[in-house]
Amino acid sequence: MATMQEVATHAGVSIATVSFVVNNTKKVSPATRERVQASMAALGFRNNAIARALASKRTRIIALLVPSVEHRMRVTALEFFTAAAARASDLGYHLVLWPVETTGDDLTDLISSGLVDGVILMEVKMEDPRIDKLAELKVPFTSIGRTRHPDALPYVDIDFEATVRDSLDYLEGLGHRRFGLVIEDLEGTPMAGYAPHLRAEATFRALCEERGLVGTVVSCGPSAPGGRQAARDLLVADPDVTAALIMKDDSTFGLLSGLAAAGRRVPDDISVLSLATSSEAGAQHDPPLSTMNAPGRVLGKLAAEALIRQLDGPATELPHVLLPCVLHVAGSTGPAPTSA
Structure with missing residues (x-):
């Protein structure tokens, strides 16, 4: 395998310049970098990450x-x-x-x-x-x-606080006054105390109280069965709910099917907004989900x-x-x- 010195000779540069290119430790002009990389390819040079780590005491x-x-x-x-x-x-x-x-x-x-x-x-x-x-x-x-x-x-x-606030602003603008929040049930698991859920729930409860809205929180178990049970629990807790926020991608299908099984049409009877997800994930559902896309x-x-x-x-x-x-x-x- 070629050495740095052989690469430097082939490219017509100093060995220090080759080192700068290999280790990305100093700015090298695009033309010089391209020449060095071409010589590395021509000579079959392979960067030895272990040797660099031993020399620098850093693994990168x-x-x-x-x-x-x-x-x-x-x-x-x-x-x-x-x-x-x-x-x-x-x-x-x-x-x-x-x-x-x-x-x-x-x-x-x-x-x-x-x-x-x-x-x-x-x-x-x-x-x-x-x-x-x-x-x-x-x-x-x-x-x-x-x-x-x-x-x-x-x-x-x-910013989960701003995300929940913006979600309620949007749905309130559509006339909704009765809301549900569906979040993952992590009690009794090693992830109990998961910060995003606690921040979203605390903000949802505070804003509903502040704005005079009806807000119901239900926990959701794993996957589609958990979503279907969450739909049943939400409708029992507030039969007149007209908008649901969900923060659990793998249970969204179950939530939608559970609402349909209860005779609730989306969005005619109840709107569903998925939080901290992506529009690509939302597009997999029927109807396609409105989403709060995570950055x-x-x-x-x-x-x-x-x-x-x-x-x-x-x-x-x-x-x-x-x-x-x-x-x-x-x-x-x-x-x-x-x-x-």
């Missing part, structure tokens, strides 16, 4: 930590991952997906192994021992999500940038980024029925 690998207790890679989470991986690659890093326990007990082994330079934490709980452990280990990190008191932590997150790609990119800024130099300030979901109107929402 970052880990995206996700709970290992259950499969939680929804559409939005996959967008976080793919966008963060792409941006990390642009900045000369590799991103790996790393399952961890929600207790944080297995983080010491990961960090002490020296395999990663820093981590991005997903699926954050209001009181999250993983964040306490990362701070204790003094490892550079950024979270996609917020704890109850996040001011001293680096994070990017969906997953943007947040994934920002999380990678925020972490790599810490790794490449002293961070001037902690990143605190909140982005709301964006409304996409489709066939599942409409004016409140006149009888309401």
Whole structure:
């Protein structure tokens, strides 16, 4: 296999310039970079990541930590991952997906192994021992999500408070006054205390009370059967409900079928709006769902940038980024029925 010196001679540049191109450590003109890369290809040069790590004491690998207790890679989470991986690659890093326990007990082994330079934490709980452990280990990190008191932590997150407010604004504008919120039932699981659900529910209850609306919250079990049961529970709790917000992609089909089984037409009798999802996911239903689209790609990119800024130099300030979901109107929402 060719060496850096052979590449430098072939390209007519210094070995330092080849190193800058290989390690992405210094700006090189596009023409020079192209010449070096052409020589690397012609000579069959392969970058030795292990050798670079030993020399620099850095692996240029970052880990995206996700709970290992259950499969939680929804559409939005996959967008976080793919966008963060792409941006990390642009900045000369590799991103790996790393399952961890929600207790944080297995983080010491990961960090002490020296395999990663820093981590991005997903699926954050209001009181999250993983964040306490990362701070204790003094490892550079950024979270996609917020704890109850996040001011001293680096994070990017969906603005769930603004998302719920914007959802109610939209549906109130269509004349709705009786609302249901369907959220995942995580009580008794390792993900109990999941921050997005608690923030969405607290905001929903507060706004309904503040605006004089009827607001009912029902929990939802797994998949389509959980959605069908949630539909039954919602209609028992408030038979006159005219709008439902749901925050659980895999149970949305069940919710719609449960409403249909009860004789409720969507959107004529009840409007359904899916939160923190995507219009692509909404388009899989009949009628197509109106959605509050999560900014997953943007947040994934920002999380990678925020972490790599810490790794490449002293961070001037902690990143605190909140982005709301964006409304996409489709066939599942409409004016409140006149009888309401």
